[in-house]
Amino acid sequence: MTNDPKPSDLNRRQFIIRSTKAGAALAATWAVGYGLYDTVGPSSQAVRQTSVSLADFSVSGQQPRMCVARGADRKKSLAYALKAVGGLESYIKSGDRVLLKVNAAFATPPMLSATTHPILVTELCRRCFQAGAANVIVTDNPINDPTSCFTLTGIAEAARSAGAELIVPRQQSFRPITVPNARLIRDWPLLYEPFRQVNKVIGITPVKDHHRSGASMVMKNWYGLLGGRRNIFHQEVHTIIKELAMMVRPTLVILDGTTTMMRNGPTGGSLSDLKSTNTMIVSTDQVAADAFGATLLGKNLSDLPFIAQAQEAGIGTADYQSLNPQMVDIS
Amino acid sequence: MRIITARRISQIFFLLLFVWFCLVTTLGDRWWQLRGWSVNWLIELDPLVGLGTILTTRTLYKGLVWGLVTISLTLLLGRFFCGWICPFGTIHQFIGYLGKRSRSVAQRLSLNRYHRWQAIKYWILIFLLASASLDLVFDLLYLPQNASRVFAGIIALVLVISLIIVWRQSFRAVISIFVAAGVWMVIGLGGQPPSFFSASLQIGLLDPLPLLYRSINLVVLPIVGGGFREISPALRYYDGIGLIGLIFLLAVFLNLKIPRFYCRFICPLGALLGVLSRYAIWRIGKADDACRDCQLCEQHCDGACAPTSKVRFSECVLCFNCMDSCRHGLIGYRSAPSAAGEITGPDVTKREFTIACLSGLAAIPAMRLNGHLAANWIPTLIRPPGALAEKEFLARCIKCGQCMRICPTNILHPTGLASGIEGLWTPAANFRIGSSGCQLKCIACGNVCPTAAIRPISLDERLGQKRFERHGPIRIGTAFVDRGRCLPWAMDKPCIVCQENCPVSPKAIFTRVSFNTVIDSHMLTIRFAAADQIEFDGTPFQDWRLDTGDYFLAGPDTQDYQRWAIQRHTANRLWIRPNLQQARLPVSENQVAIQIRLQRPFVEPNRCIGCGVCEHECPVRGKRAIRVTAENESRHRDRQLLLQS
Amino acid sequence: MTSLINKTSKTQTLVSACIYLVLVVTASGILIRQFDLNPAVNVMRQQDSPGLQSPETRAFEAIVPLEGHLLPITPAEQFGPDTLSDKINGKAELYLSAHFKSLKTQRFKGLNDSSWWIEIYIYDMATGENAFAVYSSQMRDDAQPIDVGQYAYRTPNALFWVHGPYYVEAIASAVSTDAVDAMEAAAQAFVKKIRVKASRVTLQTLFPPEGLEQDSIKMIPADVFGYDRFDKVLIADYQQGSHTATAFLSKRANSDEAAALADGFHAFLLNFGGIAQPPMAELPHARIVEIFDTFDIVFKRGRYLAGIHEAADLDHALALARKLDQRLTEAGDDK
Incomplete structure (x- = not known):
């Protein structure tokens, strides 16, 4: 053997190197092909995302409680009402991550009372942090353009000033959900991104008339968690409200009846649609809260079939008196 | 036995096979019909189809696995597919041969000289593959967000490598690595791509096999095969094939100018195979550099x-033409490199690569900003039953036209620019052309689609029966009555053609009866009335034909409209069928009118599957009075029209 | 040796041979593969291929033996009372009112590639009476009687026959003697193959033959003469000189029903402006009504309800009614 490579040796070496590379490419080709081989083809919904479900966010081991505070000042009413149901501290523990589901459905000013009042948002965020919350997220999937909704309703600024995080929905924020025993919410996009990070959920919304369902209150407020072509559900509005209540088991709900939109809901638009009813309802039972809210609208249960339906589904009680609600008068 | 004879026989074999496959793509079980002929086999052998769909869907669908065989052989042998199998290549070679025949040796040599622009095909390949790999690019880009641990691992690896490089004292490389990693981290942690940023499969535009299938099936066969009933029982039309035909002709006739023009300059499959042949074990080369330089070997290269x-x-x-032409036996197919040296890689610079790659990526937003995949979806685009949701559909469709060829009623057509550049030549239903609507019990298109852009559905799934009962039948759209054009709605003319033809059971089109006054009471003065006949002043019925059974004599409008069917009439006299259950005939002082009984069609959207039979049959032949649009089609949840109850 | 193939080397031949072998294998593979039918073809075959027999086709062939006559070109279709109108649309009413059970149809062509095709409709009407009802009520003008089954006639392009509870129509796509001949052969085979209780509607023999118009006997299944309770009535047209009349006859479940129906029909006629006439001595139990310048006579005899409808001349009508009554008396209730 000599160390001088002869041309044929060189060729042989090159040949071996090349063959090795070809062999490696061959192996890689078949490995990839084998790994990706698909004999079945795509399913009918080609990109079927994995379904999600929502946890029960209510605080276990507590009797359902409810308080109705009467007063014109939202901050004060909220404070009294929270105190009457045992203080926010009994619901929010240190380190909790809280989701506030506000109603920011329309790009209208706070004055029109079509959306959750920013003062209430700031105050609730502040109190959550006070109770030890590690993080507070404010979110909604509005009807109108999300960014202008959050800005014009003052909710964006309210959340920011209180140090809460605002999640504006994007296409990626949604994941399909199927609510057990539900007929309509099956494999439907849910605004899931905010839920990923929280362990407590508070719904906070004003009392409003609603053209289609009769009233938009706590249960209807969860509608803002749905994505997709949700207006199709208006064809069966009472069922969808019931199923929304089945979907979300909140820690607490806050129904703001300081100003009630009596007619032309849910958008309103004129101050003459509004009426000062000076009431703040805080409850652990969303059905009871709505049942009480109905009285502010001057409606009874037969006007609002979804309340009875929700009770039937075992979500709560329409008979709010049975909760012995504390009535607090602030003057 | 010469090797080029074997090559020619192989080429003829595959060309005939291809033609055979085109001919038998007719739904039927005779030996010259579809049966089980593997009509997609040549598409499946095309590894560009396999690679493209792998990039967009990360799966290799069924028969596309044949592409691996082509790749494997190419890795070992070189571009045998182009010279031995590809039917398009065979056509080019033959036409090119015809073009060369009359030329001198010198001219032939100059025609077959390597041209710098042969690199264009690589640019095209890179462009097409880049736009197909956008999802992969984004997954990589957003790795920091989606799989931060993997990303951290990669960064750690990069640091180690950097240290090694630093140790080897190449600081510039380190800096560029760090910059790249930094940019990656910033983008990856920062944003999210807009939803329209997803891969787009456009290889079918120029991939030779889809191109050839499309051209032969949609252009050549309808022209040539029109006279043969076995090929197509009725004359087949294809909307929007002008461009397809033009490109095909151009590709074929450019061979007269330069042989194998398409293969050398355009073909992205050739480019792919060219890249793959880099490590081929055997290659063409000279055994000895000291040849006589007669260059005869190049005159048929x-x-x-x-x-x-x-x-x-x-x-x-x-x-193997060079080997065959060499009079000195110097050229062979050898494991050693050519004695004159060789250039293995394609002639593409880094800069060209980058430009082609980036423009491929940038083409997607350019195509998608029209919003066709979002709110601005095209309602007139009726995809065949089983088609995937539009985005996934476009990630698979290679525009080969097999579905359009097989469609027994000839309703599937290549879309022109109606669905944007991206949807060019993808299949959509046109219910005006063809012999009927989309047949209720036909699943042909999905079962010939080579890439499952149209899923291979079963009849049970199509009809929503047995285990698919919960999903209901596959809807491809919904019919809407255009009341401004519909005869009974707009013109008081009786017509229930759409209702009669609706094939679903129970029918998705129903009618409601309505009586419309066509001759007003003030036009009619009764002269006398008998038991079953009634005569009027003047000649009010001169220009009418009232004896069709649709016309009624309507009683005084003060009463609750009594009606008597008109049996026959003259210009001023009516014979009516006495209706014993109803009041007696109108007497002379009564005001009566002539009414027509109309059955006006309505669509029940929960039952309509969008098959388009109604649209096809509608007697308003121009713009039909009942038309299907993609509303409520099954493949898109957000196009649902009604809640299912 | 670095060359696999060289112009001079023997390997050229060897490689060529290998390639030919590969081509042959490929061709065989493709040929074998084509026996494994595409699912779309399978579905299509089940739908409409005559070659592969679906259960329905076999069921059809069980009732229409086709050997040597016709070739099916579509699968058999079956319709019930709910779906009948999908096939024959508005005409369904006629069959439904005559207690229609089911319809099977299928298209055929002649054995030798023919320019015509035919469609055979087999209506299962449950009873021979019902079958006769639908048969008789749509007798064509150009009917040419033939001897198939109980009742049958042919027209230039079609064949109609009743066999037991089946009323069958065979209609060709063109006027063709070939087609009708083929249909007649098929009809004979059908009659031979399908055994039925021969239930000739014997009631019609009770109509007096004098003055009876040829082929005018019809069975009307329901709503006879517009009277909604009046069903399953045989009618026959009579002519004597310029006088025309229609005789009718129906066998009821029992004598009481016949009597009640006679009363009902009488009342119905009066209700529509008929004028009751005094009973005549020749036929004392018959009631006579004059309506729209014609005469109606109705009477019962045992389980039979009979009468004359729209007779132009009362004497003619009475004579006819008497003859009819006499024949009914002779026949007794058992016929």
Whole structure:
């Protein structure tokens, strides 16, 4: 053997190197092909995302409680009402991550009372942090353009000033959900991104008339968690409200009846649609809260079939008196 | 036995096979019909289809696995597919041969000289693959967000490598690595791509096999095969094939100018195979550099790969003409490199690569900003039953036209620019052309689609029966009555053609009866009335035909409209069928009118599957009075029209 | 040795041979593969291929033996009372009112590639009476009687026959003697193959033959003469000189029902402006009504309800009614 490579040796070496590379490419080709081989083809919904479900966010081991505070000042009413149901501290523990589901459905000013009042948002965020919350997220999937909704309703600024995080929905924020025993919410996009990070959920919304369902209150407020072509559900509005209540088991709900939109809901638009009813309802039972809210609208249960339906589904009680609600008068 | 004879026989074999496959793509079970003929086999052998769909869907669907065989052989042998199998290549080679025949040797040599622009096909390949790999690019880009641990691992690896490089004292490389990693981290942690940023499969535009299938099936066969009932029982039309035909003709006739023009300059499949042939074990080359330089070997060189000098093996289509032409036996298919040297890689610079790659990526937003995949979806685009949701559909459809060829009623057509550049030549239903609507019990299109852009559904799934009962039948759209054009709605003319033809059971079209006054009471003065006949002043019925059974004499409008069917009439006299249950005939002082009984069609959207039979049959032949649009089609949840109850 | 193939080397031949072998294998593979039918073809075959027999086709062939006559070109279709109108649309009413059970149809062509095709409709009407009802009520003008089954006639392009509870129509796509001949052969085979209780509607023999118009006997299944309770009535047209009349006859479940129906029909006629006439001595139990310048006579005899409808002349009508009554008396209730 000599160390001088002869041309044929060189060729042989090159040949071996090349063959090795070809062999490696061959192996890689078949490995990839084998790994990706698909004999079945795509399913009918080609990109079927994995379904999600929502946890029960209510605080276990507590009797359902409810308080109705009467007063014109939202901050004060909220404070009294929270105190009457045992203080926010009994619901929010240190380190909790809280989701506030506000109603920011329309790009209208706070004055029109079509959306959750920013003062209430700031105050609730502040109190959550006070109770030890590690993080507070404010979110909604509005009807109108999300960014202008959050800005014009003052909710964006309210959340920011209180140090809460605002999640504006994007296409990626949604994941399909199927609510057990539900007929309509099956494999439907849910605004899931905010839920990923929280362990407590508070719904906070004003009392409003609603053209289609009769009233938009706590249960209807969860509608803002749905994505997709949700207006199709208006064809069966009472069922969808019931199923929304089945979907979300909140820690607490806050129904703001300081100003009630009596007619032309849910958008309103004129101050003459509004009426000062000076009431703040805080409850652990969303059905009871709505049942009480109905009285502010001057409606009874037969006007609002979804309340009875929700009770039937075992979500709560329409008979709010049975909760012995504390009535607090602030003057 | 010469090897080029074997090559020619192989080429003829595959060309005939291809023609055979085109001919038998007719739904039926006779030996000259579809049966089980593997009509997609040549598409499946095309590894560009397999690779493209792998990039967009990360799966290799069924028969596309044949592409692996082509790749494997190419890795070992070079571009044998181009020279031995590809039917388009065979056509090019033959036409090119015709074009060369009358030319002098010198002219032939100059025609077959390597041209710098043969690199264009690589640019095209890179462009097409780049736009197909956008999802992969984004997944990589957003790795920091989606899989931060993997990303951290990669960064750690990068640091280690950097240290090694630093140790080897190449600081510039380190800096660029760090910059790249930094940019990656910033983008990856920062944003999210807009939803329209997803891969788009456009290889079908120029991939030779889809192109050839499309051209032959949709252009050549309807022209040539029109006279043969076995090929198509009725004359087949295809909307929007002008461009397809033009490109095909151009590709074929350019061979007269330069042989294998398409293969050398355009073909992205050739480019892919050229890249793959880099490590081929055997390649064409000279055994001895000291040849006489007669250059005769190049006069029939099909790939223009310069076998006399440094051979460009990525261009060589293994035609073996050079070996056959060499009078000195110097050229062979050898494991050793050519004695004159060789150039293995494609002639593409880094800069060209980058530009092609980036423009491929940038083409997607350019195509998608029209919003066709979002709110601005095209309602007139009726995809065949089983088609995937539009985005996934476009990630698979290679525009080969097999579905359009097989469609027994000839309703599937290549879309022109109606669905944007991206949807060019993808299948959509046109219910005006063809022999009927989309047949209720037909699943042909999905079962010939080579890439499952149209899923291979079963009849049970199509009809929503047995285990698919919960999903209901597959809807491809919904019919809407255009009341401004519909005869009974707009013109008081009786017509229930759409209702009669609706094939679903129970029918999705129903009618409601309505009586419309066509001759007003003030036009009619009764002269006398008998038991079953009634005469009027003047000649009010001169221009009418009232004896069709649709016309009624309507009683005084003060009463609750009594009606008597008109049996026959003259210009001023009516005979009516006495209706014993109803009041007696109107007497002379009563005001009566002539009414027509109309059955006006309505669509029940929960039952309508969008098959388009109604649209096809509608007697308003121009713009139909009942038309299907993509509303409520099953493949898109957000196009649902009604809640299912 | 670095060359696999060389112009001079023997390997050229060897490689060529290998390639030919590969081509042959490929061709065989493709040929074998084509026996494994595409699912779309399978579905299509089940739908409409005559070659592969679906259960329905076999069921059809069980009732229409086709050997040597016709070739099916579509699968058999079956319709019930709910779906009948999908096939024959508005005409369904006629069959439904005569207690229609089911319809099977299928298209055929002649054995030798023919320019015509035919469609055979087999209506299962449950009873021979019902079958006769639908048969008789749509007798064509150009009917040419033939001897198939109980009742049958042919027209230039079609064949109609009753066999037991089946009323069958065979209609060709063109006027063709070939087609009708083929249909007649098929009809004979059908009659031979399908055994039925021969239930000739014997009631019609009770009509007096004098003045009876040829082929005018019809069975009307329901709503006879517009009277909604009046069903399953045989009618026959009579002519004597310029006088025309229609005789009718129906066998009821029992004598009481016949009597009640006679009363009902009488009342119905009066209700529509008929004028009751005094009973005549020749036929004392018959009631006579004059309506729209014609005469109606109705009477019962045992379980039979009979009468004359729209007779132009009362004497003619009475004479006819008497003859009819006499024949009914002779026949007794068992016929």
